[in-house]
Amino acid sequence: MQAALELVASEANFSAISLRRIARQAGVVPTAFYRHFEDLDALGLTLIEDTFRSLRQILSDASLSALPLKGLVRYSVELFAHYVRDNRLLFQFVVKERFSGTVAMREAIHNEILLVTNALAADLARFDEFSHISQDDLRTISDLVVNTVITLSERILDVDPDNAEDDALMLRAEKQLRLIFMGVGRWESRPADTDTTA
Amino acid sequence: MQAALELVASEANFSAISLRRIARQAGVVPTAFYRHFEDLDALGLTLIEDTFRSLRQILSDASLSALPLKGLVRYSVELFAHYVRDNRLLFQFVVKERFSGTVAMREAIHNEILLVTNALAADLARFDEFSHISQDDLRTISDLVVNTVITLSERILDVDPDNAEDDALMLRAEKQLRLIFMGVGRWESRPADTDTTA
DNA sequence: CATGAAAGTGAACACGTGTACACTTTAGAG
DNA sequence: CTCTAAAGTGTACACGTGTTCACTTTCATG
Numbered sequence: 001m002q003a004a005l006e007l008v009a010s011e012a013n014f015s016a017i018s019l020r021r022i023a024r025q026a027g028v029v030p031t032a033f034y035r036h037f038e039d040l041d042a043l044g045l046t047l048i049e050d051t052f053r054s055l056r057q058i059l060s061d062a063s064l065s066a067l068p069l070k071g072l073v074r075y076s077v078e079l080f081a082h083y084v085r086d087n088r089l090l091f092q093f094v095v096k097e098r099f100s101g102t103v104a105m106r107e108a109i110h111n112e113i114l115l116v117t118n119a120l121a122a123d124l125a126r127f128d129e130f131s132h133i134s135q136d137d138l139r140t141i142s143d144l145v146v147n148t149v150i151t152l153s154e155r156i157l158d159v160d161p162d163n164a165e166d167d168a169l170m171l172r173a174e175k176q177l178r179l180i181f182m183g184v185g186r187w188e189s190r191p192a193d194t195d196t197t198a
Numbered sequence: 199m200q201a202a203l204e205l206v207a208s209e210a211n212f213s214a215i216s217l218r219r220i221a222r223q224a225g226v227v228p229t230a231f232y233r234h235f236e237d238l239d240a241l242g243l244t245l246i247e248d249t250f251r252s253l254r255q256i257l258s259d260a261s262l263s264a265l266p267l268k269g270l271v272r273y274s275v276e277l278f279a280h281y282v283r284d285n286r287l288l289f290q291f292v293v294k295e296r297f298s299g300t301v302a303m304r305e306a307i308h309n310e311i312l313l314v315t316n317a318l319a320a321d322l323a324r325f326d327e328f329s330h331i332s333q334d335d336l337r338t339i340s341d342l343v344v345n346t347v348i349t350l351s352e353r354i355l356d357v358d359p360d361n362a363e364d365d366a367l368m369l370r371a372e373k374q375l376r377l378i379f380m381g382v383g384r385w386e387s388r389p390a391d392t393d394t395t396a
Numbered sequence: 397c398a399t400g401a402a403a404g405t406g407a408a409c410a411c412g413t414g415t416a417c418a419c420t421t422t423a424g425a426g
Numbered sequence: 427c428t429c430t431a432a433a434g435t436g437t438a439c440a441c442g443t444g445t446t447c448a449c450t451t452t453c454a455t456g
Contacts, residue, residue: 010211013213015210015213016213016214017417018413018414019414020414021412021415028433028435030414030426032314032435034415036433040414058214068228075415090417096297096298098297099293099294099296099297099298100209100295101210102292137373140370140374140377143370143374144374144377144378147346148345149347151345154297172341175338176338176342178381179381179382179385180342180377180378180381181381182380182381182385183377183382183384184377185384186383186384187377187380216444217444225406226405227404227445228445229404229406229445230404230405232445233403235401238444360454374448
């Protein structure tokens, strides 16, 4: 698995590297691969599963919903960015395969992200500031937040590890999230369907 | 080029298909490929270039900045969604290669998106509603908007063409964009650095 | 109608690929 | 110490790959 991650990080993507190269990188003969996985696909799916199992762990450990809303944005962004940096190869793999992987892999990633989005919606629902928001709108908002965070991690992974440019990226994401939450204050979940601003 | 697009749409991604397969799909012998492109890379870059040339055309033709801000969101979303559907294969290619392509391809796509973001920032600057926003913040906002629209197109491409599920996707993106613009109303570009909402 | 460039052809090359099979080594539990 | 399952090995096969080269066909232009 480590060998696969290293190769994917140094090449275009997963489908561009072969079973034989992975085996070579792992210091093992090609046929030994089959002792561990049925398929390259199976390897990929395992990597995805591992990534998100670990991410879910982090997110539930942080128990964001127990914190005060004030300052939550900055804290969350930092937590997440830190975690992405610490698991660079794993996330790089997921980002690359999200749209270019096998159907099975794409679906797995998609479903995992959906889970995170739903969890966020449930967390947000606990705050008074969101009490006027319908369940449906909560998920729409969570979706926007999650997408913004995903974009942040894609960018962190794009700059090289010791560039220190990350701070600018985090600041931007933070601003964007704050902007979103500002909108929430004016949002009405069952408004007359007329535009309020645009 | 058409052959390559068709294959990429039916397979995982560009690096997973070979010169020989593209030639076969085009009804031509492998060596004939070299009469048109030096490289597979060159083909990919050309496809990207074409996609964005055409997209820029559409966006400038629409001259969004000449329209009233009210209703702009819905109109833009519809325009864009329509265009994505009409150029399904092309966009599918770009979405897949955005993170999993060659360095050259990834950079090309990244730069093109940056151009669109900057153009949007310039357009927004013309509206009175954004007069209190600093240039820097305008780009941050445009970035968020562009990312939201990109996410919309990724989703449109993920459901099959005649599913009619698109309306729900567009509605969600529309809501998210309106939420963002609501936030803009309360945004202060040089505030005391204290959080206003979170 | 001639001509020259653009497009397409077919054979050949050296090499990388996934997987099958029978075999050997490793290492931990009884 | 023994034995068994897991991990690793080496050989072999049929096939797909990018690229080369000299050759033929197509076809618009003068």
